Amino acid sequence: MKSYFASESVTEGHPDKVCDQISDAVLDEVLMNDPRGRVACETLATRGFVMVAGEITTNCYVAVPRLVRRVLKDIGYDDPIGGFDYESCGVVTAIQEQSPDIALGVDVGGAGDQGLMFGYANSETPELMPLPIMLSHKLVKRLADVRKEGLLRYLRPDGKSQVSIEYVNGKPVRVDAIVIGAHHDNKVKTEDLRSDIRKLVIDYIVPKDLIDSKTTIFINGTGRFEVGGPVSDTGVTGRKIIVDTYGGYARHGGGAFSGKDPSKVDRSASYMSRYIAKNIVKSGVASACEVQLSYCIGIAEPVSVNVETFGTFKIEEEKIVKAVRETFKLTPSGIIEELQLLRPIYEKTAAYGHFGREDVGFTWENTDKAEALKKAIR
Numbered sequence: 001m002k003s004y005f006a007s008e009s010v011t012e013g014h015p016d017k018v019c020d021q022i023s024d025a026v027l028d029e030v031l032m033n034d035p036r037g038r039v040a041c042e043t044l045a046t047r048g049f050v051m052v053a054g055e056i057t058t059n060c061y062v063a064v065p066r067l068v069r070r071v072l073k074d075i076g077y078d079d080p081i082g083g084f085d086y087e088s089c090g091v092v093t094a095i096q097e098q099s100p101d102i103a104l105g106v107d108v109g110g111a112g113d114q115g116l117m118f119g120y121a122n123s124e125t126p127e128l129m130p131l132p133i134m135l136s137h138k139l140v141k142r143l144a145d146v147r148k149e150g151l152l153r154y155l156r157p158d159g160k161s162q163v164s165i166e167y168v169n170g171k172p173v174r175v176d177a178i179v180i181g182a183h184h185d186n187k188v189k190t191e192d193l194r195s196d197i198r199k200l201v202i203d204y205i206v207p208k209d210l211i212d213s214k215t216t217i218f219i220n221g222t223g224r225f226e227v228g229g230p231v232s233d234t235g236v237t238g239r240k241i242i243v244d245t246y247g248g249y250a251r252h253g254g255g256a257f258s259g260k261d262p263s264k265v266d267r268s269a270s271y272m273s274r275y276i277a278k279n280i281v282k283s284g285v286a287s288a289c290e291v292q293l294s295y296c297i298g299i300a301e302p303v304s305v306n307v308e309t310f311g312t313f314k315i316e317e318e319k320i321v322k323a324v325r326e327t328f329k330l331t332p333s334g335i336i337e338e339l340q341l342l343r344p345i346y347e348k349t350a351a352y353g354h355f356g357r358e359d360v361g362f363t364w365e366n367t368d369k370a371e372a373l374k375k376a377i378r
Helices: 015-033 064-075 100-106 131-148 190-205 265-283 317-327 332-339 369-378
Strands: 002-010 038-046 049-057 090-096 115-122 156-170 171-186 216-219 290-296 304-308
Touching: 002 131, 015 038, 015 049, 038 064, 038 131, 049 216, 090 290, 090 369, 100 115, 115 171, 131 156, 131 171, 131 190, 171 190, 265 290, 265 317, 265 332, 304 317, 317 369
Parallel strands: 049 090, 171 216
Antiparallel strands: 002 156, 038 049, 115 290, 156 171, 290 304
């Protein structure tokens, strides 16, 4: 039985990712000075213009325009020739305090909103993530690295990848197709760019045993990608939620992460769901697992907990759910404490995925509960 599945990722210079990083940089700045601050920050970026809006309640001052320009510079938007750069773009802010009606529920330890969140893990990769999204993330991260390291000086910050994997009886066996979009200047020849990207990005990242003579590779499908970033496409925070999670391989509750402090269960409960799913797979209880948590605004305990193992379970799912409730803290305050979420760690989550990363601070990627989970099940 053959099947195919594709996932995409984008570089840190993609317009939507630019906005995610700015929103999370604002959140980090607040948490650095006021760990109990409340942040719901949205960003829009377009040609020559960035707008930061939202609801922020804090006792500290955030120099938002300066922060925006620092993020843009770090990403690589530092050349006016590209049409968008950190020094000349306009920055507008429209920020107010959080609604007191929401604060009523959050202040007493309840969820900041109703909603449902999913976490997923499987045994396809060492990171316990689906293979299509992991390869997609690694390709665009490498695309950014060769630009920043000066290996390909003609590259600009925007870029995309897409990887299609062929599965046989549910197991990944080969890469069927790779798509790369690489933002570049007007001097490089298309044939040179395609050769460079194949050698320095694709061949560097994708294992040779996964590519064969039937693998299709597309690099800059139209031939040119000179106009990119916010010049070519308006970016908005929260428009890459599938890139941020599992590449469409698992279900998604619909809530974005970036710009939201961890009292918002859209973010914190999604991290906890991933933490639970990853520990379940690591424990050997199942080889694939999807966890759903759902909440009501102002109520601390989740309304429901569901575990789906897609027929790979060695223990009944009902028993797994009971063990999960015994092993993990599932209230918003419990999640924040367990995963240490009141730290300024969020800007680096905003590109190349929130999951499957070993970066310092990504506590939801730990598998330190696997043994405790097995004990609880027994």
